Amino acid sequence: MSDIRDDVVAGFxxxxxxxxxxxxxxxxxxxxxxxxxxYNLGFxxxxxxxxxxxxxxxxxDDGVLRVASEFADEVAEISIAELAPERLHGWSAYxxxxxxxxxxxxxxxxxxxxxxxxxxxxxxxxxxxxxxxAIESAVAVALNDVWQxxxxxxxxxxxxxxxxxxxxxxxxxIMDQSASLLGREDHAVFLDCxxxxxxxVPLGFAEAGLELLIIDTGVSHSHATGGYAARRASxxxxxxxxxxxxxxxxxxxxxxxxxxxxxxxxxRRVRHVVTENQRVLDTVIALRESGPLAIGELLDASHISxxxxxxxxxxxxxxxxxxxxxxxxxxARMTGGGFGxxxxxxxxxxxxxxxxxxxxxxxxxxxxxxxxxxxxxxxSGAARD
Ligand code: ADP
Ligand code: MG
Numbered sequence: 001m002s003d004i005r006d007d008v009v010a011g012f013x014x015x016x017x018x019x020x021x022x023x024x025x026x027x028x029x030x031x032x033x034x035x036x037x038x039y040n041l042g043f044x045x046x047x048x049x050x051x052x053x054x055x056x057x058x059x060x061d062d063g064v065l066r067v068a069s070e071f072a073d074e075v076a077e078i079s080i081a082e083l084a085p086e087r088l089h090g091w092s093a094y095x096x097x098x099x100x101x102x103x104x105x106x107x108x109x110x111x112x113x114x115x116x117x118x119x120x121x122x123x124x125x126x127x128x129x130x131x132x133x134a135i136e137s138a139v140a141v142a143l144n145d146v147w148q149x150x151x152x153x154x155x156x157x158x159x160x161x162x163x164x165x166x167x168x169x170x171x172x173x174i175m176d177q178s179a180s181l182l183g184r185e186d187h188a189v190f191l192d193c194x195x196x197x198x199x200x201v202p203l204g205f206a207e208a209g210l211e212l213l214i215i216d217t218g219v220s221h222s223h224a225t226g227g228y229a230a231r232r233a234s235x236x237x238x239x240x241x242x243x244x245x246x247x248x249x250x251x252x253x254x255x256x257x258x259x260x261x262x263x264x265x266x267x268r269r270v271r272h273v274v275t276e277n278q279r280v281l282d283t284v285i286a287l288r289e290s291g292p293l294a295i296g297e298l299l300d301a302s303h304i305s306x307x308x309x310x311x312x313x314x315x316x317x318x319x320x321x322x323x324x325x326x327x328x329x330x331x332a333r334m335t336g337g338g339f340g341x342x343x344x345x346x347x348x349x350x351x352x353x354x355x356x357x358x359x360x361x362x363x364x365x366x367x368x369x370x371x372x373x374x375x376x377x378x379x380s381g382a383a384r385d
Contacts, residue, residue: 004054004120005385007070012056012118015068015075020056020118024145026137026382027052028123029130029179030214030344031335032188032203033295033302034280036310038173040235040273041194041248043280046175047203048183049376053121053134054385055095055142060114067095070120080109085167094132095119095139097167101159102143105151112147127216127372128336132168133176136160141181141382153181153381154196183381190284194248201287203378208292210330211349215359216372217316219340227339231269231310238262238270247273272309276302296331296346303333303343312338316368320345320359327351327358 005023012020027048034044060066065083068075069091076092083100085093095117103109117139123131140156143149151159160177164170175191178198182189187200205211239247241261242254247270250258258270279298286294303321307313317334324332324345332345347355356373363371 008056008120016116020058023385024142025052025054028134038193041246042277044175046179047188047378050379051123053138055138056118064114067117088167093167097163098139101162128341130176133180137180137382211375213345215320216342221340234269268309272305299331299333323362327355
C-alpha cells in the first residue's frame with residue numbers, strides 16, 4: 001500500500017507540476033455470496049478487499065477538473081460547469097461522472113473549487129473485483145472531503161452508482177460501491193438491496209486458519225451484456241406472473257406455486273434468486289453463530305444454483321470450482337455476474353499451494369489458458385490516507 005501511495009504522490013507532481021494536498025483510497029470488493037440478487041432487491045454479502053485505488057488531489061482556483069491515471073495516456077479536462085453525462089467518455093467518465101453525480105445529489109457545484117486528481121490502483125481491472133467501484137468511491141470520498149459536502153457513506157454509494165449508470169452507461173446495482181465504502185477489516189457487508197440497510201458480519205477467516213483464494217479464469221465477460229439482460233428480463237417476467245413487485249417478496253415456500261405457474265426456464269431463474277437470498281441469510285447466521293468453517297456447503301450450493309438454474313457459469317469456472325473442492329477447499333463458487341471472470345475458494349491456509357497446483361494442472365489438461373490466482377483479505381472501506 002505504501003508503494004502505491006508514493007506512486008500517486010509522485011505521479012501527481014510529475015503530471016501537474018506541483019505537490020498534491022491529500023491522498024484518499026477505496027478498495028475493490030469480492031462477493032462472498034448473493035449473486036443476481038441485488039437487482040431483485042434481495043440480499044448480498046460482499047467484502048472490501050486489500051487491493052485499493054488511490055487518488056492524490058490538489059485544488060484549483062479556476063473551476064476546472066483534470067484527471068490523470070497511471071494506466072491512461074491522456075489527462076482528461078472539463079470545467080465543472082460543463083459536467084454532463086453525455087460529455088464524459090472512456091475511463092475518465094468514472095471519476096468525472098462522480099463529480100457530476102455529486103451535483104445530482106444536491107451538491108452546489110457552482111460554488112466549489114476545481115481540482116487536479118491523479119489515480120493509481122492495485123485492483124485488477126475487469127477481474128470481477130470492481131475496480132470501477134474502487135475508482136468511483138475513492139473519488140467520491142476525496143471530493144466529498146475537499147468540497148466539504150458532508151454526504152454520508154450510503155449517499156456516496158448511490159453517487160457512485162449514478163455515475164456508473166448514467167455517465168458510464170453500465171446498469172449495475174448498489175452492491176459494489178456499498179462494499180467499497182462500508183467495508184471493514186475482517187468483516188463482510190450484509191446489504192439489504194431494498195432498504196439499503198447494511199450491517200457488518202465478522203468473517204473470522206484467519207482465526208479459523210482459512211484464506212479466500214481468487215481464481216481469475218481470464219475469460220472475458222464482455223460478451224455477457226446480452227446474458228445479463230436476459231437474466232434480468234426472466235426475473236422480471238417471473239415476478240410479473242407471480243404477482244409480486246420483485247423476487248425479493250418470495251421465499252422457498254412459494255416455489256411449489258412458482259413451478260405450477262412458470263415455464264421451466266423461468267422457474268429455474270426464479271428458484272436461483274429465491275434460494276440464493278436464503279443462502280445469504282443462512283451464511284450470515286452461520287458466520288455469526290458458528291464461524292466460516294460452517295459456510296462451505298452454502299458456497300457450493302450457490303455455485304450449483306448458478307450453474308444449473310441460472311445458467312451463468314462457463315466450463316473454466318466449473319473446473320476451477322470442482323478442482324478446488326476436490327483438493328481441500330471448504331467451499332467454492334463462481335463470483336460476479338457470470339459468463340467468465342473469477343471463482344472464489346475458501347481454503348485452509350496450509351492447503352493453498354496444493355489447490356493452486358491442482359487448478360493449474362486441470363486448466364492445462366483441458367487446454368484452458370492459465371488462470372491467475374491470489375488470496376484476498378477483508379479490508380477497510382474508503383478513507384483519507
Ligand atoms: P471491474 O470488474 O474491474 O469493475 P469494469 O469494466 O466495471 O470492470 O470497470 C473497469 C473500468 O473502470 C476500466 O476499463 C476503466 O475505464 C475504469 N477504471 C478502473 N480503475 C481505473 C484506474 N485506476 N484508472 C483509470 N480507470 C480505471
Ligand atoms: Mg465494475
